Amino acid sequence: MQREIVAKTIDVKRHYETKGGCVKAVDGVTMQVEAGEFLAIAGPSGSGKSTLLNLLGMLDEPTDGRIRLEGRDIEGLSRTERARIRRDHIGFIFQAYNLIPVLTVAENVEYVMMLQGQDTASRRQRALEVLAEVELEGKEDRFPQELSGGQQQRVAVARAIASRPALILADEPTANLDSKTAIALIDMMERINREQGTTFVFSTHDPRIMKRSSRMIRICDGKLEEEAAEVLV
Amino acid sequence: MTDQMTFRLAWRNLWRRPRRTLLTLSALVLTLAMLIFFGNLMSGMWDRIIRVATSSLVGQAQVHLAEYRRTQDPERFLRDRDALISALERQPQVKGASARIYAPALAAMGDRSQSVRLMGVDPEREAMVTSWKDRIWQGRYLTDDGGALIGKRLAEKLEIGVDSKLVVTVADLRTGDLNSVLLRVHGILWTQNPKVDEGSVIVTLPTAEKLAGLQNAAHEVALTWHTTGEVPPTTPSLPRDDLVFSTWQELIPGMAQAYNLQSGYLWFSFVVVFLLVALSIANTMNMSLMERHREFGILMALGTSDRQLVGGIVSEYFLLGGLGSVAGLVLGLLITLACAQTGITLTGVEVMGFALDEPLYPRTDLAFSFGQALTFWVLTPLISYWSVNRLRRMDPVEILQASM
Numbered sequence: 001m002q003r004e005i006v007a008k009t010i011d012v013k014r015h016y017e018t019k020g021g022c023v024k025a026v027d028g029v030t031m032q033v034e035a036g037e038f039l040a041i042a043g044p045s046g047s048g049k050s051t052l053l054n055l056l057g058m059l060d061e062p063t064d065g066r067i068r069l070e071g072r073d074i075e076g077l078s079r080t081e082r083a084r085i086r087r088d089h090i091g092f093i094f095q096a097y098n099l100i101p102v103l104t105v106a107e108n109v110e111y112v113m114m115l116q117g118q119d120t121a122s123r124r125q126r127a128l129e130v131l132a133e134v135e136l137e138g139k140e141d142r143f144p145q146e147l148s149g150g151q152q153q154r155v156a157v158a159r160a161i162a163s164r165p166a167l168i169l170a171d172e173p174t175a176n177l178d179s180k181t182a183i184a185l186i187d188m189m190e191r192i193n194r195e196q197g198t199t200f201v202f203s204t205h206d207p208r209i210m211k212r213s214s215r216m217i218r219i220c221d222g223k224l225e226e227e228a229a230e231v232l233v
Numbered sequence: 234m235t236d237q238m239t240f241r242l243a244w245r246n247l248w249r250r251p252r253r254t255l256l257t258l259s260a261l262v263l264t265l266a267m268l269i270f271f272g273n274l275m276s277g278m279w280d281r282i283i284r285v286a287t288s289s290l291v292g293q294a295q296v297h298l299a300e301y302r303r304t305q306d307p308e309r310f311l312r313d314r315d316a317l318i319s320a321l322e323r324q325p326q327v328k329g330a331s332a333r334i335y336a337p338a339l340a341a342m343g344d345r346s347q348s349v350r351l352m353g354v355d356p357e358r359e360a361m362v363t364s365w366k367d368r369i370w371q372g373r374y375l376t377d378d379g380g381a382l383i384g385k386r387l388a389e390k391l392e393i394g395v396d397s398k399l400v401v402t403v404a405d406l407r408t409g410d411l412n413s414v415l416l417r418v419h420g421i422l423w424t425q426n427p428k429v430d431e432g433s434v435i436v437t438l439p440t441a442e443k444l445a446g447l448q449n450a451a452h453e454v455a456l457t458w459h460t461t462g463e464v465p466p467t468t469p470s471l472p473r474d475d476l477v478f479s480t481w482q483e484l485i486p487g488m489a490q491a492y493n494l495q496s497g498y499l500w501f502s503f504v505v506v507f508l509l510v511a512l513s514i515a516n517t518m519n520m521s522l523m524e525r526h527r528e529f530g531i532l533m534a535l536g537t538s539d540r541q542l543v544g545g546i547v548s549e550y551f552l553l554g555g556l557g558s559v560a561g562l563v564l565g566l567l568i569t570l571a572c573a574q575t576g577i578t579l580t581g582v583e584v585m586g587f588a589l590d591e592p593l594y595p596r597t598d599l600a601f602s603f604g605q606a607l608t609f610w611v612l613t614p615l616i617s618y619w620s621v622n623r624l625r626r627m628d629p630v631e632i633l634q635a636s637m
């Protein structure tokens with residue numbers, strides 16, 4: 001079955017000019033993300049995972065090469081236009097401290113929908129719905145710091161899926177969790193991917209987390225190593 | 234994103250560090266309150282000075298022979314005084330009209346003498362224009378029986394008191410002959426207006442006319458209105474066209490200018506003080522923004538536009554400014570009201586020669602007070618805008634990397 005391509009990079013480079021010379025954080029990466037994938041980007045620390053995810057997520061701009069998002073070239077857009085694409089098409093989950101401490105759990109989840117201009121009642125309803133999805137019923141009026149690290153990451157997952165973006169980018173979402181909680185979180189993401197067809201791309205250097213992916217890309221020194229065949233769940 | 238969530242977010246961010254916010258807030262509140270109080274005190278002071286100046290001599294307006302107004306030459310007196318007075322008194326806005334005769338004179342007591350200004354007035358009419366009747370320091374007010382009132386400082390210089398006798402010599406304005414008269418001091422005036430207190434000998438019109446050789450004449454007619462306040466009533470019509478009408482602002486232009494200058498100065502010092510407060514606001518603000526750097530990165534990643542980000546922070550300072558303005562306004566007005574009950578005594582302070590020995594009462598100038606509060610409210614978020622605008626160029630990746 002031919003699946004829709006959500007995002008695609010063509011020979012993308014991201015180089016940093018530093019005092020010590022040119023750092024090639026991402027150095028000619030060609031890859032694509034298909035709709036409904038649970039794609040792992042694996043590689044050691046400093047290999048370019050974050051840089052690649054930031055490029056896919058329109059947080060960063062490539063030094064060279066092209067990026068297509070939902071079939072559309074995304075070069076030469078203004079800051080505001082890029083912010084709008086992130087808001088409407090991409091969900092982010094970072095390694096830690098994802099949440100706004102002064103907002104309640106539900107308000108954190110509602111935030112993107114608020115930016116999109118959804119009315120209070122419908123976004124609240126949706127927030128409760130996705131909080132149930134990540135098994136955080138009853139925690140909606142807590143503040144982030146009242147939750148455990150694993151629960152906070154689940155709120156971040158709920159926030160990312162709430163506005164139904166085409167692509168969710170998770171940069172080492174489990175790196176700050178103990179291994180049991182980490183596996184539980186990745187299992188939860190995998191279940192959401194399976195049940196709802198949400199497209200996830202996540203980075204990790206933890207082999208047990210990589211194993212949960214539907215496909216894996218290995219990156220080292222900014223270059224893709226090999227593209228492994230589908231890994232069975 | 235004009236959602237109530239924006240304000241909820243702003244409000245909670247404002248109180249993340251309650252102690253710090255309270256410190257900033259109290260700086261705002263105290264500064265504003267002091268500025269409002271000080272401004273109202275200045276208004277009260279100027280009211281006092283203007284009231285002293287007008288009620289001690291000038292009145293609210295005056296009528297002169299045009300030539301006298303221009304030259305101040307005592308030989309240019311106006312005639313038909315009584316007809317002019319009754320014509321003026323008939324006009325509805327006029328409360329009092331008092332004719333005055335002026336002549337340079339020499340006052341002598343034993344071997345001490347002093348050049349003075351002889352002033353002839355009608356005691357009853359003068360009491361409608363000036364407050365001399367209430368300003369008798371010693372003795373009694375002028376009556377028609379021929380005595381004199383003298384200013385307190387003149388009495389001190391000549392070392393005389395009530396019931397002392399004084400020889401006053403005046404040159405006849407028509408012939409130039411010297412006329413002298415022996416006058417008994419009925420009362421000593423203390424008006425706080427140096428022009429009156431230092432060099433005036435005040436007598437009845439008939440006495441002055443006899444000394445200066447005049448009849449049914451005057452040098453000026455001082456007027457008071459039925460209405461008080463800033464807006465002058467309609468100019469009275471004058472029966473003859475050799476006369477000119479002048480308001481007190483025209484008669485003592487220095488004072489009107491000084492008054493305008495002081496309100497300008499007040500606003501200027503207001504801005505200076507505010508800028509000092511602004512510096513401290515900007516300083517604490519930078520600290521608080523530093524702490525929240527990572528959050529800004531997250532918010533950007535989630536799709537918050539620069540405008541929304543900056544708007545959110547400016548909203549915080551809009552709320553802070555609102556709180557500070559309202560509280561500062563209330564506090565400032567309370568201090569003003571409290572002080573309006575008790576008064577403030579500034580012994581030894583003189584403004585334009587007017588001593589402020591009596592307690593000073595602030596005037597609650599609501600337009601001024603609200604204006605200052607509103608300016609604070611507008612300036613506070615403006616300052617935050619200026620200092621937060623740099624977020625507009627920040628790279629979310631850099632922020633997120635730096636704060637990991």
Ligand SMILES: Nc1ncnc2c1ncn2[C@@H]1O[C@H](COP(=O)(O)OP(=O)(O)O)[C@@H](O)[C@H]1O
Binds near residue numbers: 018025051
């Ligand atoms: N702003 C930057 N300036 C210079 N070098 C950078 C910058 N950001 C990342 N790098 C370098 O790029 C490489 C890839 O970084 P990153 O994408 O964060 O790796 P990973 O997420 O796999 O640990 C690293 O060597 C890192 O030091």
Ligand SMILES: [Mg+2]
Binds near residue numbers: 050051171172
């Ligand atoms: Mg990384």
